[in-house]
Amino acid sequence: MSYSQEIRGQEDRDLSAVFARAAEPVNLLKAQRQENTLYGFLRPLDHAEDLPAIECLAATIRYGRNDVVVLGTGGSSLGAHALVALKKNRFSHNNQYPRIHFPDNLGPDSMDALLSELDLAHTHFLIISKSGGTAETLAQMMACLAAVKEMLERVQNGRQLSEYFTVIVEPGDNILRRFANRWRLPIFDHAKDIGGRYSALSVVGLLPSAIAGLDIRETRRGARDVLMNCLETENIEDIPAAIGAATIYHCAEEGMNINVLMPYECRLDMLARWHQQLWSESVGKAGKGTTPVRALGPVDQHSQLQLYLDGPNDKFFTFITTNMNGKGPVIDDKLASDPELGYMSGRTIGDLVAAEARATMEALSRHNKPVRQIKLERLNEYSMGALIMHFMLETIIGAHLFDVNAFDQPAVEEGKVLTRQYMEWGRRMH
Amino acid sequence: MSYSQEIRGQEDRDLSAVFARAAEPVNLLKAQRQENTLYGFLRPLDHAEDLPAIECLAATIRYGRNDVVVLGTGGSSLGAHALVALKKNRFSHNNQYPRIHFPDNLGPDSMDALLSELDLAHTHFLIISKSGGTAETLAQMMACLAAVKEMLERVQNGRQLSEYFTVIVEPGDNILRRFANRWRLPIFDHAKDIGGRYSALSVVGLLPSAIAGLDIRETRRGARDVLMNCLETENIEDIPAAIGAATIYHCAEEGMNINVLMPYECRLDMLARWHQQLWSESVGKAGKGTTPVRALGPVDQHSQLQLYLDGPNDKFFTFITTNMNGKGPVIDDKLASDPELGYMSGRTIGDLVAAEARATMEALSRHNKPVRQIKLERLNEYSMGALIMHFMLETIIGAHLFDVNAFDQPAVEEGKVLTRQYMEWGRRMH
Known part of the structure; x- marks a missing residue:
């Protein structure tokens, strides 16, 4: 080992x-291995069938790009960030691979600051949310979409909005998928049975790694x-x-x-x-x-x-x-x-x-x-x-x-419900 | 308040x-205030006599510099870093103030990576160690001094090594002060009675703040x-x-x-x-x-x-x-x-x-x-x-x-002694 x-x-x-x-x-x-019922995040390890598609997508995304921005929160960005950090000390803008940014903390001015420093015409945005409903990621995506739209209207380089975004989200009806469909952004499926914090070795962690030039095999x-x-x-x-x-x-x-x-x-x-x-x-x-x-x-x-x-x-x-x-x-x-x-x-x-x-x-x-x-x-x-x-x-x-379920997170829903409530109250007061 | x-x-x-x-x-x-015996780190608050010298030094250091590198470990960099972070989201290289770097973690390749990205002719190094004996800071300083020496020999811009370094260290005989004297680097005194972790509001935290364009008053x-x-x-x-x-x-x-x-x-x-x-x-x-x-x-x-x-x-x-x-x-x-x-x-x-x-x-x-x-x-x-x-x-x-002394750190000396021992053994084995 x-x-x-x-x-x-x-x-x-x-x-x-x-x-x-x-x-x-x-x-x-x-026993699960014998029965072929291993957890989703362990299953792809038995084969490498998903890797060529990830490598191909990575090559497409990084073509002509200086920067790639990963919009994801918690499990949707930490694994990729940990993997891409391998390149940190050898990395520079003159490299053949784009710089990867992880603006994982939402703030009123941080996204503006990042957008103003990027050459948007040579940037790609990777939007990752398993559920498709993560508020921070959606808010950041809307800020980035508005910026790219504005840039395209200004420079008229003949390119489409859809060339600047790739979405990773689970199948089925959800906010992010509806949004991506409406704006015709390419979508790559997030496996339904791989939870965010166990997704580092799936497309979620490996696509940014491959874009950064790491050997995902x-x-x-x-x-x-x-x-x-x-x-x-x-x-x-x-x-x-x-x-x-x-x-x-x-x-x-x-x-x-x-x-x-x-x-x-x-x-x-x-x-x-x-x-x-x-x-x-x-x-x-x-x-x-x-x-x-x-x-x-x-x-x-x-x-x-x-x-x-x-x-x-x-x-x-x-x-x-x-x-x-x-x-x-x-x-x-x-x-x-x-x-x-x-x-x-x-x-x-x-x-x-x-x-x-x-x-x-x-x-x-x-x-x-x-x-x-x-x-x-x-x-x-x-x-x-x-x-x-x-x-x-x-x-x-x-x-x-510890006799607990490794795969759920029962307590965090309460905070999300309260956030929506406080936003609604704020709206009515405006 | x-x-x-x-x-x-x-x-x-x-x-x-x-x-x-x-x-x-x-x-x-x-009572200490009545008797004029307040702790060193609280005393300068009663007046602002030290601020003009800090502001003047900051203006000199940042003149013509794109980047300033603060070499300090623990208390010698964390306070300054916390203060300078105020500028983080509004900061860009086109700004009138230099970028400030805090390479506070020693690693075999991190300093090389930073040095290779800097325009050394327009960089200044601020070296901070109260005791003057912090191994990591001294090692980083030697790497930077070697790089600047090499640059000066190459570009022959008529400038002196001493224009690229400022040292903050306590008075008296210590390694860093001897080093600075030998290479004629300008020295600014670290107060003897202000411990590193209480030094954020002294020259240690305020000089980098002033260089970054913050209002230290x-x-x-x-x-x-x-x-x-x-x-x-x-x-x-x-x-x-x-x-x-x-x-x-x-x-x-x-x-x-x-x-x-x-x-x-x-x-x-x-x-x-x-x-x-x-x-x-x-x-x-x-x-x-x-x-x-x-x-x-x-x-x-x-x-x-x-x-x-x-x-x-x-x-x-x-x-x-x-x-x-x-x-x-x-x-x-x-x-x-x-x-x-x-x-x-x-x-x-x-x-x-x-x-x-x-x-x-x-x-x-x-x-x-x-x-x-x-x-x-x-x-x-x-x-x-x-x-x-x-x-x-x-x-x-x-x-x-908790009934403990807020100002000492009795336990860490053991690790430092062991580090030196292991380095000596390694030397003998080479």
Whole structure:
């Protein structure tokens, strides 16, 4: 596999009862595989039939475009954003691939600011909403449609509105689909049986990845290898996702209601945000669950480590590290001639970050905090696919241990109803 | 004052004992003011003598520059970043002010990527470290110095290395000061008695703000008004920072060990990150404290709200809202002609975000979660200064309630020592 996992601080604990329960959802998955009834988001892993269409659509969309704007909220953008972030540090406008923007937070001026900086004639908008009814996405889409219409009337380049938009929405009657039909925007189906937060490995996450020039076959392959390892391993204690879920559950029972996910790599910052949603919405219900917190190394050593080491013992830590030794610029020994800088001189920036990650994990262990390290040999499409599948499996097993449904989100409807009410009251007052 | 605060879900609780204890640090501040011995970070608020020098330095630095890179870690960059984010949505390269970059996370390729995108001949580097020994900042500085040296040798524009760098570091002998002296880089003193996480209203936060074109006198004025209100209010229960600290402490005693700070405004996202450090490092020690979590509205309604509403009852929520009604583009009633979009039609994006914030707070209250709303009349330099002072006072009062020292960070030294050890071992192995 493309990663290894090690957990410290749990050696003295007997987790056998938890492992026995963790085996239940895994055995269910194994049975579902035999019966060909795997969950929607796991099914495409058995084949790659959908990939050529995604790659073809990506090539069409990016042709002649400098920028692609993904309009999606929550599950409709976080997975894609986490995947596309792989390109972040190597990316520039001179690249052969367009820049991808994720204006995922609605605000009265943010969309205007983005639109005014884009060359609209060379921009494409990808609108993603499973239900087709997400208020923020619809509001942003209307602002973008108005801007493109205005641009087309002004420049008269002979192009159609429909060349600037692609819609991803589930089949059936819904607001976004009606809107797309009315304006003749091309529509790509969102699978009905894949929930937003489990959609990263479907068209939702893979189309933006392919537009950005990432190898989506590798992403799928990494995910598939992790899934198959889970489905084909006999001993539950040999499945990393089960070990992770069992440990988190056990720690939660002992009062550790916070899970910190701290990658030591800028490009994994968005993965931690994706994971935060995945776990929160799947496991946080019926008064149960734990709260995921994202941190980023090494910078958060300077903002959170005091609390982590010496604050309440209420956290389970997961570090993700990549193989950084020897990477990056060498610290010039002429510049670092100061005796107190001797420890850096001649080493690389990657050496420094790797030493910091190791030191932080060691310090936490010495303070008796439970620490998990997920080590990636390489950070690439393959390992991103593997990580995403690892965390989806861990979440499903975790939800089973907490005895909640991993796939619903019963509580959020109330907020949506209230929002509509307040908007209606505001309308009447105008 | 420029903000108001309302807390729901605490009406039935008797907080008088907590308030009595919260009065102690406030009375200490009042006495210190009489004796002219206020903490370093509060002292400059009584006058504005340092501002002309900061403004003058800012004008010199930004002259002819397109970009300014702030190299600082933790407290040396978060306050400035939070303040400069005020400009985020109105900002563009055509502006009269330079873009400000905060590459605060070290990585083997991130600095290279930034340097390759900058026009180095029109860039200035601001290097900030109170102690002068922060490994990440020193490593980044050496990479930037090497790049500028190389550029100067190539373009031969007759300029000196010293025109590209400004250093902020405390007086006395330290690595960064020795380095700056050796390369003749201009140095501006970091006050010895202002700790990094309390430095946002000193030169550390105000110089980048002034370079970005913000009115730092207004920032100071907002902060001063909040401080004076605290020092001149007789009844402790009329001081917002004391109410906040007392409520957080009381909730923590009842098992709410997580504080969520959720602004409904993109430009306050960095303020939440600054606050996360301030509270974590100040209050998280000796097994005590609570864990601050940042969220952002409305997007995190789609990622965290399920957990917040229906997960464990372990959170105290703070929302920051601005007066958004009527702001931003109007949602076109021709585009929003779908009957199910009726609630949006003719309203503004700001109306929608305001309704969402109100609905989220209402839903949490209905689920018996403690909710605080901090309302800003306007989001500008004045209210940012006010918020920063509010949270600094709340942190000092909170630390007193938790019976810890708000100003030290005893636990992090261990990680630094280990980092050096691991680097030395790596060197010997090379």
